[in-house]
Amino acid sequence: VGSDSPYWNPKVETLGRAELEALQLAKLRRQAAWALQRSPWYQRTLAGLDIESLRSLQDLRRLPVLTREDWMSSQAEHPPYGELPAIGGDGAIRVHTTSGTTGKDPLRALDSRKDWAWIAEMWAYGIWGCGVRPGDTAYIAFGYGSFIGFWGLHYSMEKVGVLVVPGGAQTTEARVRQIIDFGATVVASTPTYALRLAQEAAALRIDLPASPVQRLILSGEPAGSIPQTKALIEEQWGAKAYDTAGMTEIGTIMVFECSDQPGGTHIIEDQVIEEVVDPESMQPVPYGERGERVVTSFGRGAIPLLRYRTGDLVCRIPASRCSCGRGFDIYEGGILGRVDDMKIIRGTNVYPRAIEAIVREFSEVDEFQTVITREGVRDEITLRVELKPDCPRDGWDGLEQALRKSLAHAHEGLAFRVEQASAGELPRFELKAKRTVDMREAPIGAAST
């Protein structure tokens, strides 16, 4: 076994369900004991827990959940890191934060040497699984700041033996030129930024499909598993796109899309336990039903994470739905969105993911934004569309009608307004895109962009 293996870790990636769960239980008991012993937060919330009473994974459900609000309030009450850490800042070697795109205070996460090595290890499962190998050249289009983002990916590439080009603070044009100049075979970015890079390449008259790029590693947004968006990215790059998803609270990815591309992402189940629950009742949902992810991680020792409510909406299906041979279950369609993403417009459920899937069917669209307003007692939803520079303007009426028809068809007849935005008017994103603006609770005078 070496570079011929399709698996990063063949021993555990091919375990059967019973063995995998036995391994998870063994690790759970040790991680829960560690948390109880060292973390002030868990000493309070797990007080009285007898580790020996954790006899099956079902027993995990007896433990309390941890929420983002818990973490943030603890951080505010006990700055700078709160009560969750099992070690002090002097025992850590890194601190990272959430991206802060919501305008709230960022969450702060500490990592020890071991934790940081593990973060790269998790990415290694993903990059190896989608076919990255020694000899590749990877371009990482990422700002390398306090947001954890692709830091772990960078180190995993080095570990595997890939030549890494860190595409830090630069213009999009400079990044496109470096991708070509260095002969990158792998590019990592958010899905939105992959489209932005392709747009810039077109403006520079660079033929991306003729470049050596063979793989795109996508992360940071659900769009990496929206088939229409993914197809668009693959077409514009002439390369295969692979979705991954992670979170700052874990420090790394917990799911990845393998080279067989089963229409979803494998859960790295020897390193995390992923529960899928009804967000209202908190009861587990069966395979094939949507629910909220609740994660228990075996990675970080500095900040143990037991039963963390992620707010991510997922649909879990069995590993057997993929032909790759892994025993790791799959999130069909990747991360489907946020549990609180759904908007209700005149009684109809609207998901940003569904809108994006429709809009990406129209090649004339360069960028878009959804704006929700309240006019009197009636809610309105407007799709604002920016056309590609080379798109003929006389085709707008037909495009507008087609978009209105497709959006209404996918939303129980709900009437969308469709407006054309001027060139460059809509925001562009390098990290997580935020294309839905709900003005219904915005203060008077708030801007729509």
Add this chain to the structure above:
Amino acid sequence: VTQDLLGTELTAAEERLLAVYRELKSLCGEDLPPVAASNVRAALALMHNVVNGLALEYEQLSDLGV
């Protein structure tokens, strides 16, 4: 220890990997010059990935500065 966390007999290679891991842990307790102390801890952090990944051992190493 002759079995992994799943109760499976260790292979010869796994036994050697576990021995390296344990030797590095042991060295963390020695009074070593910075060049050795820091690099041993860096190596131990990586070796934990090996023993954890192969289900040979799983533990936290903060008390060793790792």
